[in-house]
Every structure is written in C-alpha cells, then in structure tokens.
Amino acid sequence: MKRFGMVIGLRPEAEKEYRERHAAVPLEVLETIRQCNIRNYSIYFKDGMLYSYFEYHGTDYAADMAKMAADPATQRWWALMEPMQKPVATRQEGEWWARMDEVFHLD
Numbered sequence: 001m002k003r004f005g006m007v008i009g010l011r012p013e014a015e016k017e018y019r020e021r022h023a024a025v026p027l028e029v030l031e032t033i034r035q036c037n038i039r040n041y042s043i044y045f046k047d048g049m050l051y052s053y054f055e056y057h058g059t060d061y062a063a064d065m066a067k068m069a070a071d072p073a074t075q076r077w078w079a080l081m082e083p084m085q086k087p088v089a090t091r092q093e094g095e096w097w098a099r100m101d102e103v104f105h106l107d
Contacts (some may be wrong), residue, residue: 001056002055004053004099006100007049007050007088007097008085008087010050012048015045021081026076026077028071028074031066032071032074033068036067036068037065038057039054039056039057042054042057
C-alpha cells in the first residue's frame with residue numbers, strides 16, 4: 001500500500017457547490033475509484049485549499065489512473081469539478097492536483 005497526499009486550490013465562489021456535490025458523489029464514480037484500488041480516500045478544505053489523502057492498494061498506479069481517466073462517469077464528474085479548482089503553481093508537469101511529500105506517519 002502506498003499513501004498519497006495532494007493539494008489544489010478551490011475557487012472561492014465554488015465552495016458551496018463543491019461541498020454539495022461531494023455530499024452526493026455519483027455511485028459510478030465511487031465504484032470506479034474502488035476498482036482502481038483507491039481506499040481510505042478523504043478530501044479536506046482549509047483557507048481556499050483542498051487537501052486529499054488516499055491509500056493505493058494496487059500494483060500498477062499508472063494503469064489504474066489511466067483506467068479511471070477513461071471512465072465516462074468519471075470524465076463527467078471531472079468536467080464538473082475542474083472549473084471549480086485552481087491548481088497550485090508549483091505542481092509538476094502533468095499534474096492537476098499537486099502531490100505532497102509525506103514527512104511523517106504514525107500507525
């Protein structure tokens with residue numbers, strides 16, 4: 001299992017809608033997340049920033065992320081979410097949500 005932390009900005013005018021939509025994520029999207037070996041997935045909000053944490057339990061992260069990106073329900077979901085988000089300037093090329101470095105963990 002590999003842990004991931006990621007960050008992205010949220011446009012201030014989108015906070016209410018973002019929260020409402022995440023209170024009712026489409027079941028097809030949730031199932032795709034599970035099928036792509038993502039577990040223990042959370043998104044937190046503070047001061048205009050979204051922070052996500054999840055655990056990846058698969059063996060081929062790139063293939064699972066490609067599978068997720070090819071899913072029509074996920075594509076529709078992302079089309080709704082992306083205009084609300086504002087990627088951080090320091091993200092790596094090809095990232096939308098910027099990966100964060102884990103500096104401490106305790107089980």
